[in-house]
Amino acid sequence: MNSIATETGDSPRGIYVIVPTPLKDNEELDSPGLKHLLNYYVESRCHGVVVLGSGGEFAYLSYEERTRVTKDAIEAVAGRVPLVVGAGFGSRIETLKFIEEVGRWDVDGFLVVVPTYYPAGFDAVYDSFSLLCDASRKPIFYYHFPQVTGLFFSPQQIAKLLAIEGMAGMKDSIVNMREMRAHIEWTGKLPNGNAKSIFSGHSFAIPDTLKRGGAGAMAILPSVVPRLIVETYDACLSDDARRAKNLQDRIFNLIPLMNDLNLPVSLQRSAFKLLFRSPIALKNKPQSRVAVIKETLRQLGHPIGNRVRSPQPQLAEGEAQQIAMLIRRNELAM
Numbered sequence: 132m133n134s135i136a137t138e139t140g141d142s143p144r145g146i147y148v149i150v151p152t153p154l155k156d157n158e159e160l161d162s163p164g165l166k167h168l169l170n171y172y173v174e175s176r177c178h179g180v181v182v183l184g185s186g187g188e189f190a191y192l193s194y195e196e197r198t199r200v201t202k203d204a205i206e207a208v209a210g211r212v213p214l215v216v217g218a219g220f221g222s223r224i225e226t227l228k229f230i231e232e233v234g235r236w237d238v239d240g241f242l243v244v245v246p247t248y249y250p251a252g253f254d255a256v257y258d259s260f261s262l263l264c265d266a267s268r269k270p271i272f273y274y275h276f277p278q279v280t281g282l283f284f285s286p287q288q289i290a291k292l293l294a295i296e297g298m299a300g301m302k303d304s305i306v307n308m309r310e311m312r313a314h315i316e317w318t319g320k321l322p323n324g325n326a327k328s329i330f331s332g333h334s335f336a337i338p339d340t341l342k343r344g345g346a347g348a349m350a351i352l353p354s355v356v357p358r359l360i361v362e363t364y365d366a367c368l369s370d371d372a373r374r375a376k377n378l379q380d381r382i383f384n385l386i387p388l389m390n391d392l393n394l395p396v397s398l399q400r401s402a403f404k405l406l407f408r409s410p411i412a413l414k415n416k417p418q419s420r421v422a423v424i425k426e427t428l429r430q431l432g433h434p435i436g437n438r439v440r441s442p443q444p445q446l447a448e449g450e451a452q453q454i455a456m457l458i459r460r461n462e463l464a465m
Contacts, residue, residue: 142328144346145178148353149186153435162203164435169207175357183217186351191440219244234268244274264297276304286313293327302349304332306406315344338375341367392453422446432465
């Protein structure tokens with residue numbers, strides 16, 4: 132079993148794919164589809180897999196369904212790469228119960244988001260993570276997704292949170308590189324800061340993320356093109372800047388899958404770069420693109436459907452044709 136270090140020694144790095152949760156037409160879990168995807172990502176040399184992330188529709192799955200997804204993932208991965216499991220519930224009681232139960236199984240860590248309906252302050256979040264880490268048998272990643280949670284913590288607060296014993300690091304789902312760089316720098320000031328892994332929540336700035344001291348990407352786009360994104364990471368490690376840039380440009384051509392299938396790629400790329408360099412963090416809530424990701428996988432030949440759990444938006448009219456054009460234009464293959 133691969134392990135995730137939390138204090139000293141090697142810390143987790145690389146491309147951790149957020150795995151979609153395939154569903155049948157009646158929105159029940161599709162276990163064979165999930166196991167197929169997991170095996171595909173392992174064989175594509177992804178450094179780790181994450182089930183029950185945002186791209187895995189965790190917020191719309193019951194406790195029982197989440198345990199079933201976890202068991203299917205354990206069976207499919209079979210210890211070949213680290214397996215991280217999302218553990219974000221509406222209450223701390225359920226999160227604690229899940230972590231205590233699943234922590235006895237062959238998983239390597241948890242990704243914990245704090246979904247807030249009522250406003251929560253930093254002290255309450257810090258107390259929750261202290262309790263969770265104390266109870267957990269496995270390391271925990273903080274899922275920093277302020278656009279969804281409303282928890283816009285300062286870099287100093289982030290560093291304090293990651294200093295809790297048992298915290299492995301963070302998935303940083305922000306576009307703004309200045310903010311992410313501040314998170315990395317403040318965390319690096321911790322006594323054990325070098326052992327904390329800060330992953331970008333997207334795949335559009337892998338060279339910049341690694342250059343600033345980030346660990347890699349923990350994202351949904353590798354679910355569609357795992358080999359392309361792993362190759363980009365490898366090129367960065369080999370100091371092959373030209374190849375890394377060329378590969379990152381190919382990744383940028385897929386930005387419509389994550390944003391808007393109707394807008395020109397050049398316009399979306401320019402908007403991303405503006406937000407990437409902006410001193411102001413983006414605060415609007417992102418749209419769900421899970422149906423688009425699933426349809427792309429289906430068209431690439433993976434044995435899954437495009438159904439998502441209601442009330443998320445299903446695939447819109449005309450999107451399947453737009454996805455087919457994008458696949459042909461970028462010469463994507465399974």
